Amino acid sequence: MTCPTIAPQPAGTDLHLAAELRHELAAWAELGHPHETCGLLVGRAGEGRVEVVRVAQAKNLNRERASDRYELDPADFLAADRAARVDGLEIVGFWHSHPDCPARPSTRDLEAAWEGYSYLIVGVTAAGETDFHSWRLYGDRFREEKVLPEQARPTAAALRFENPLKEERVP
Amino acid sequence: MSRATVRIPTPLRTFTGGAGEVPVEAATVGEVLRVLGESHAGLAERILDGEGRLRNFVNVFVNDRNVRVLEGLESAVPDGAVINIVPAVAGGKP
Numbered sequence: 001m002t003c004p005t006i007a008p009q010p011a012g013t014d015l016h017l018a019a020e021l022r023h024e025l026a027a028w029a030e031l032g033h034p035h036e037t038c039g040l041l042v043g044r045a046g047e048g049r050v051e052v053v054r055v056a057q058a059k060n061l062n063r064e065r066a067s068d069r070y071e072l073d074p075a076d077f078l079a080a081d082r083a084a085r086v087d088g089l090e091i092v093g094f095w096h097s098h099p100d101c102p103a104r105p106s107t108r109d110l111e112a113a114w115e116g117y118s119y120l121i122v123g124v125t126a127a128g129e130t131d132f133h134s135w136r137l138y139g140d141r142f143r144e145e146k147v148l149p150e151q152a153r154p155t156a157a158a159l160r161f162e163n164p165l166k167e168e169r170v171p
Numbered sequence: 172m173s174r175a176t177v178r179i180p181t182p183l184r185t186f187t188g189g190a191g192e193v194p195v196e197a198a199t200v201g202e203v204l205r206v207l208g209e210s211h212a213g214l215a216e217r218i219l220d221g222e223g224r225l226r227n228f229v230n231v232f233v234n235d236r237n238v239r240v241l242e243g244l245e246s247a248v249p250d251g252a253v254i255n256i257v258p259a260v261a262g263g264k265p
Contacts, residue, residue, distance in 0.1 A: 090191070113262075
């Protein structure tokens with residue numbers, strides 16, 4: 001089935017998102033159900049790679065149709081941007097939920113999207129997350145971005161474990 | 172003329188050589204965007220439409236106040252102002 005908002009090519013970026021951050025987004029989406037919830041992704045954007053360091057919730061200004069629309073409060077954008085700059089980070093994208101609906105971008109999502117941001121969608125029912133996909137705009141269509149769990153940085157102890165010979169050489 | 176700092180959102184930094192902030196001297200928001208556009212080719216087109224109006228889904232804030240509730244592109248820029256270009260983030264399920 002073709003979808004008017006999605007191009008078949010993959011996005012040129014991967015979204016690195018730690019499992020605990022993904023769980024946090026799923027929990028917020030579930031708590032907000034049956035309303036749409038939204039927020040920001042803060043981290044670092046590099047060539048072919050977006051790393052999410054933290055996630056934030058934002059107010060949905062669309063109260064009349066909160067079950068199928070969202071409008072992220074720009075005051076929350078400005079606050080998250082200020083905090084991000086303090087930590088040498090930036091706003092790399094946004095997330096919102098699709099209550100009782102798949103995590104595929106709608107034509108309304110397409111209209112408002114900017115190139116250069118990740119748009120993560122959480123499909124959610126009253127029982128929890130059902131669907132989780134990230135999208136990036138290229139021209140007039142979204143392409144899917146691979147979501148990868150962020151690898152934990154190896155600790156000194158783990159490195160020693162991987163290289164026992166080094167330990168043995170110590171007199 | 173006021174001296175202001177314009178904060179550039181990540182996707183538009185391709186037009187500013189990666190800079191997240193650009194200093195500008197201007198009296199109104201419209202002038203700020205014109206000066207920005209002159210020094211950074213392609214940037215103004217992302218913010219203004221063909222008729223020079225603020226695009227849908229782009230908001231400009233002067234010291235945290237949306238120019239749409241001030242005087243639009245005629246809004247005054249106080250000395251030392253911080254001007255934020257902010258995407259309007261919106262949508263919803265099909």
